[in-house]
Amino acid sequence: MLSMWMAELAARSGLSVPTIKYYLREGLLPPGTATGATRASYDEEHVRRLRLVRALTDVAGLRLDTVRQVLEGIDGAGSWHDAVGSAHTRLGSPGAATAPPSEGAADRVAAFLDRQGWELGADHPQAAVLARTLDVLDELEHPVGDDLLDLYAAAMRPVAEHEVGAVRSDDLESSVEAAVIGTLVQEPLLLAIRRIAQENVSRSLG
Amino acid sequence: MLSMWMAELAARSGLSVPTIKYYLREGLLPPGTATGATRASYDEEHVRRLRLVRALTDVAGLRLDTVRQVLEGIDGAGSWHDAVGSAHTRLGSPGAATAPPSEGAADRVAAFLDRQGWELGADHPQAAVLARTLDVLDELEHPVGDDLLDLYAAAMRPVAEHEVGAVRSDDLESSVEAAVIGTLVQEPLLLAIRRIAQENVSRSLG
DNA sequence: ACTCCTTAGATAGTTCTACTCTCCAATATT
DNA sequence: AATATTGGAGAGTAGAACTATCTAAGGAGT
Numbered sequence: 001m002l003s004m005w006m007a008e009l010a011a012r013s014g015l016s017v018p019t020i021k022y023y024l025r026e027g028l029l030p031p032g033t034a035t036g037a038t039r040a041s042y043d044e045e046h047v048r049r050l051r052l053v054r055a056l057t058d059v060a061g062l063r064l065d066t067v068r069q070v071l072e073g074i075d076g077a078g079s080w081h082d083a084v085g086s087a088h089t090r091l092g093s094p095g096a097a098t099a100p101p102s103e104g105a106a107d108r109v110a111a112f113l114d115r116q117g118w119e120l121g122a123d124h125p126q127a128a129v130l131a132r133t134l135d136v137l138d139e140l141e142h143p144v145g146d147d148l149l150d151l152y153a154a155a156m157r158p159v160a161e162h163e164v165g166a167v168r169s170d171d172l173e174s175s176v177e178a179a180v181i182g183t184l185v186q187e188p189l190l191l192a193i194r195r196i197a198q199e200n201v202s203r204s205l206g
Numbered sequence: 207m208l209s210m211w212m213a214e215l216a217a218r219s220g221l222s223v224p225t226i227k228y229y230l231r232e233g234l235l236p237p238g239t240a241t242g243a244t245r246a247s248y249d250e251e252h253v254r255r256l257r258l259v260r261a262l263t264d265v266a267g268l269r270l271d272t273v274r275q276v277l278e279g280i281d282g283a284g285s286w287h288d289a290v291g292s293a294h295t296r297l298g299s300p301g302a303a304t305a306p307p308s309e310g311a312a313d314r315v316a317a318f319l320d321r322q323g324w325e326l327g328a329d330h331p332q333a334a335v336l337a338r339t340l341d342v343l344d345e346l347e348h349p350v351g352d353d354l355l356d357l358y359a360a361a362m363r364p365v366a367e368h369e370v371g372a373v374r375s376d377d378l379e380s381s382v383e384a385a386v387i388g389t390l391v392q393e394p395l396l397l398a399i400r401r402i403a404q405e406n407v408s409r410s411l412g
Numbered sequence: 413a414c415t416c417c418t419t420a421g422a423t424a425g426t427t428c429t430a431c432t433c434t435c436c437a438a439t440a441t442t
Numbered sequence: 443a444a445t446a447t448t449g450g451a452g453a454g455t456a457g458a459a460c461t462a463t464c465t466a467a468g469g470a471g472t
Contacts, residue, residue: 006419018461038419038467048347055342058304061267064459081408088401118406126398133394136261141254142387144395151368152399155361160403162357164411181348183404188339189350190400191393192332193358195294197366198389200324202287205370212448224432244438244448270430
């Protein structure tokens, strides 16, 4: 099964032919190899790419233009670190345009990163998400303390170590793709488990 | 500042008057107390509610109809556990309609919950999210092992205990609202910290 | 060679979400 | 009395993600 036509690509990916054409137009799927003016053949890579696109939209909840940027990052990345960094740079927060964080929140985030021994440009999007979320929690009169941030960090440190260590492949291309999957598609697992844990803890406390 | 008119509610919440009217129509904001045929007065609760709505859309990334369902859960909940359970029941996955999970994935989730000593109806939405995500990861040829699930559970257990323990208020109403905030609005904090941790671990490994 | 079917490529239309605008009559305010 | 604001209802709009239609060019079977 080295190559296939559009109809089979649609069948293998579970998407309709018009949807795949739309993804081609939007630059989410590289064009097939043209075998004439009205024919192009696709291969296994195209099937994988389409499945990844759907995972990033349906499971990770990304918008298509974000998916496109993340995929461009995959295609251009030279290492695991590049790929993850590139993906994170393009992510920001799930919702709408983020207002700039307050100075106080930015300072708290800087102190937090310092406490954890983590280096990160202060202009990194995830630092901005952190600071902005702290602001929103303050506005909701539900401020979170530095102890919670440190607890989150303590919880995520071994998780991150395991996840990064799990992707030790010689194949750079698939390793880079695995980085994005491991970061974005596994997020719902972590959140679902947190929710389940919360429900069980709260039940056990009456 | 016991009560205010629409114009001031708009100013205090940062939303436009038409948007607030829209939220009233959609049942996201309870109506003010009418003081005549063309006048209604709003209070501090309305300001808080509007801020919560924006936090749930902008920060937690929920859609408005999901927000409405979650808020209805708050208004009807009798306990922390009820509120969180109700919110989780209405959440499902971030993206589109979820296909039913495979039998194998459902079995793995059941075994996982059993290993962790967690009780949860097999029909609980978060269990379905878990199973469905496992299926998607398999389809992406990026299967995750039970060890990762157990690692996530070990990481989330102390987090959940701290979070649930942090909400010990005598005021039931604000406690129930705090449950939803603590669950949903704090999610971006956890995810951002995971991403930052991943980047630092991967940098430290070269 | 002839007919039928599929495809690439382009354009236009649809559905859904979350607003945003416009009106109107009924008040408040000045 | 003149002006401004509000509640309520309906229509209109912008963006995202498809979906449908059309055309011309191949290719497949006979």
